Amino acid sequence: MPDLRPMLATRGDHVPTGVEWLHEVKWDGMRVLAHLDGAGGLRLESRAGNVVTAAYPELAGLVDATAGRAAVLDGEVVAMVDGRPSFSVLAERIHERKPARAAALAAARPVTFVAFDLLALDGREVVERPLERRRRRLEGVLEVGGEGDHWLVPPTYADGPGLLDATREQGLEGIVSKRRGTAYRPGLRSRDWLKFPHRRxxxxxxxxxxxxxxxxxxxxxxxxxxxxxxxxxxxxxxxxxxxxxxxxxxxxxxxxxxxxxxxxxxxxxxxxxxxxxxxxxxxxxxxxxxxxxxxxxxxxxxxxxxxxxxxxxxxxxxxxxxxxxxxxxxx
Structure with a gap:
């Protein structure tokens, strides 16, 4: 599988408008790349390149949810409390590597993998394809909606200022605005992705x-x-x-x-x-x-x-x- 690093967003000054932008909820969690090798293996890597698979045993089902295909998914691991992500709850799980303890925490405080980009499929990188095409392929590759699923593909929105107001009212972290037609730049920070957090x-x-x-x-x-x-x-x-x-x-x-x-x-x-x-x-x-x-x-x-x-x-x-x-x- 390709050696990839997450693309990073830049803090924005104002939420952009226009048809060339799409907007997503900013999740209060841990950035993770999910590497699926196509042979039943799953490796979860943090933004720093650390392997964190053992911390989240409930995400093993990603292998079946992608029908055993080789893929690299970019997303965020979040812990939901009353319908909202809580980083303080997630922090209790980030450093756990002992299988028995990780399994107990998974049962008590399960996480959700919020997949928002597709970087590789069937052993080939797709990072040069436009964002909208990558998102469509992601939605076709990752099966969601099953009972007991611990993963999802979040929706995108056309109205960035409206989404920013809505996430503020709902107590969410903020939004990320992304240019629709742009490539994915592994390991780089770009103004093609702009972040707007509510809390400092x-x-x-x-x-x-x-x-x-x-x-x-x-x-x-x-x-x-x-x-x-x-x-x-x-x-x-x-x-x-x-x-x-x-x-x-x-x-x-x-x-x-x-x-x-x-x-x-x-x-x-x-x-x-x-x-x-x-x-x-x-x-x-x-x-x-x-x-x-x-x-x-x-x-x-x-x-x-x-x-x-x-x-x-x-x-x-x-x-x-x-x-x-x-x-x-x-x-």
Missing amino acids: RDSYVIGGWRPETGGRERIGAVLVGVPTPAGLLYRGRVGSGIGGRVGPGLQAALEPLARSTSPFADEVPRIDAAGTHWVEPTLVVDVEALGINGDPAASGARLRQPAYRGLRSDVTPDDLLPDDALPGAGA
Whole structure:
């Protein structure tokens, strides 16, 4: 099967209109490529290229749903709660690889694979074909609607501004607008796909962690930054959302990454640096905030009222580099 990487969307300024655009719901989940080898094998790969098949045993039925054909499907793994995707529920499953535990979680909190593109079929890439043709082939290849299905092909819409309003009212993450006649550009970020999220949730890299107040060596906050060509720029301290069972797991992931010096390229304020355990900047987390004070691209900008939303094993720090620092930027 071809070696492919997901195409990435660029954050848009305004929702485009016109017949050359189609619009989809933006799903609050984990980007996954489903590789079906045509001989009964299924491999699920995250955006970072990690194999995550064991985490989602309920998706094994994709083999039968595609009639055993060799194919590569692009989509999002989501966990539905009351009819809406919940990334916090999905986060409990992302890192699970033990078969028994994964099966128990699949029974209790099943996921859905939302397939929105077809990249290869019967061993041949179809990425150069226009988006509309790929979507039609996808709808013909993936059988949906059966009892107990854990996959679907979502509808597309012609009215982007209307869909944006509807998803806001329904509490969904947002929309993605795509040019109908364009090819799929594996691994590249393009303005042929524009994303419009309602909530300001972004990914950041952890550069250190601070213990809880009171002298306990239990994690109370993380220090996060944004990668740039000049290095990791500090964006603030995030403590909200790390309590309960989240903290110990995050701390266990950070402790092996300990280092003696700050990984940030700019100066961390003394009040934040005091007592911080510095770590190698390799772990990516999602953070929600009310915005950023200052120029988002400059040193000194800070997140406003940030809250931790989960560890992203499917994203690497390189994935967070600015659009103009990525291959194919502006394509």
